[in-house]
Amino acid sequence: xxxxxxxxxxxxxxxxxxxxxxxxxxxxxxxxxxxxxxxxxxxxxxxxxxxxxxxxxxxxxxxxxxxxxxxxxxxxxxxxxxxxxxxxxxxxxxxxxxxxxxxxxxxxxxxxxxxxxxxxxxxxxxxxxxxxxxx
Amino acid sequence: xxxxxxxxxxxxxxxxxxxxxxxxxxxxxxxxxxxxxxxxxxxxxxxxxxxxxxxxxxxxxxxxxxxxxxxxxxxxxxxxxxxxxxxxxxxxxxxxxxxxxxxxxxxxxxxxxxxxxxxxxxxxxxxxxxxxxxxxxxxxxxxxxxxxxxxxxxxxxxxxxxxxxxxxxxxxxxxxxxxxxxxxxxxxxxxxxxxxxxxxxxxxxxxxxxxxxxxxxxxxxxxxxxxxxxxxxxxxxxxx
Numbered sequence: 001x002x003x004x005x006x007x008x009x010x011x012x013x014x015x016x017x018x019x020x021x022x023x024x025x026x027x028x029x030x031x032x033x034x035x036x037x038x039x040x041x042x043x044x045x046x047x048x049x050x051x052x053x054x055x056x057x058x059x060x061x062x063x064x065x066x067x068x069x070x071x072x073x074x075x076x077x078x079x080x081x082x083x084x085x086x087x088x089x090x091x092x093x094x095x096x097x098x099x100x101x102x103x104x105x106x107x108x109x110x111x112x113x114x115x116x117x118x119x120x121x122x123x124x125x126x127x128x129x130x131x132x133x134x135x
Numbered sequence: 136x137x138x139x140x141x142x143x144x145x146x147x148x149x150x151x152x153x154x155x156x157x158x159x160x161x162x163x164x165x166x167x168x169x170x171x172x173x174x175x176x177x178x179x180x181x182x183x184x185x186x187x188x189x190x191x192x193x194x195x196x197x198x199x200x201x202x203x204x205x206x207x208x209x210x211x212x213x214x215x216x217x218x219x220x221x222x223x224x225x226x227x228x229x230x231x232x233x234x235x236x237x238x239x240x241x242x243x244x245x246x247x248x249x250x251x252x253x254x255x256x257x258x259x260x261x262x263x264x265x266x267x268x269x270x271x272x273x274x275x276x277x278x279x280x281x282x283x284x285x286x287x288x289x290x291x292x293x294x295x296x297x298x299x300x301x302x303x304x305x306x307x308x309x310x311x312x313x314x315x316x317x318x319x320x321x322x323x324x325x326x327x328x329x330x331x332x333x334x335x336x337x338x339x340x341x342x343x344x345x346x347x348x349x350x351x352x353x354x355x356x357x358x359x360x361x362x363x364x365x366x367x368x369x370x371x372x373x374x375x
Contacts (some may be wrong), residue, residue: 005211
């Protein structure tokens with residue numbers, strides 16, 4: 001249910017933006033990075049429950065999954081987190097779920113073995129776009 | 136847009152006081168002071184949280200004496216109660232593995248920990264600050280609005296020179312400094328007290344170097360009975 005905490009952050013942000021702008025929000029696009037291994041069903045359920053609490057029922061929240069790509073800072077090799085995920089210990093996968101950057105404690109560059117790599121994309125939850133009514 | 140920023144201060148809303156323990160320099164006893172302060176407060180029947188935000192080198196778990204309890208997952212993360220202190224650390228997730236992080240990644244860890252941890256109601260939250268005046272410290276000072284800073288230094292020119300950089304930053308940002316503790320004193324000296332006076336910082340007192348401390352790490356009752364713990368308690372009375 002860690003997804004609930006992230007849903008709360010998304011809803012609170014939408015609520016803040018709506019109040020600051022004084023405009024009605026029509027649609028919100030949320031990127032969900034693969035590295036965080038979010039369960040979309042739970043996130044969606046939490047968002048719908050919280051929308052009721054914040055009277056944001058009319059706002060459409062679109063979840064877009066983004067594949068996680070990692071790039072070694074030493075040798076430049078680029079790879080997909082999906083390739084690691086298949087063989088990952090469930091406890092390690094869970095750590096990365098909670099704190100995506102903990103990936104640096106467990107995964108190394110498949111080419112040169114360095115832990116110094118960057119998360120190019122697909123880290124976690126991010127609000128990509130907020131569309132207002134009448135736009 | 137980063138949604139986590141909207142929730143961080145909500146998570147800290149029901150906390151009476153937030154005391155961040157900083158030193159600028161590593162190795163001066165910042166983590167030991169943070170953890171011991173939490174234990175002292177819990178023994179006074181306050182509801183206390185300890186947040187180890189020195190996540191590149193977390194060590195508070197060793198002082199609290201347990202790594203077995205894990206956080207509960209319930210609409211976020213609920214820190215476990217360890218020896219009377221609600222305790223959160225990245226150690227739960229990375230264990231003894233090194234966590235090599237660059238700037239933006241460290242900021243992300245910081246935001247993630249702050250946004251998912253649900254402290255509930257606390258009288259005090261003690262934060263073990265990251266050393267230095269880099270990304271994590273700046274992020275802490277920016278994101279946690281109601282923090283008061285407790286400074287720790289040793290009576291060493293090197294330590295004072297480093298803590299001075301943190302002091303200058305805190306003053307520029309107009310952040311409340313609760314006071315300064317002089318740790319690991321080995322001989323009579325007034326350089327810390329004079330430094331505090333020159334900079335209008337409350338000097339809270341000194342703690343002599345206690346060579347029994349190491350043997351009592353992780354043994355809570357005997358640890359709290361050390362001269363270190365007793366002197367710390369005496370010194371912090373003034374700010375609690």
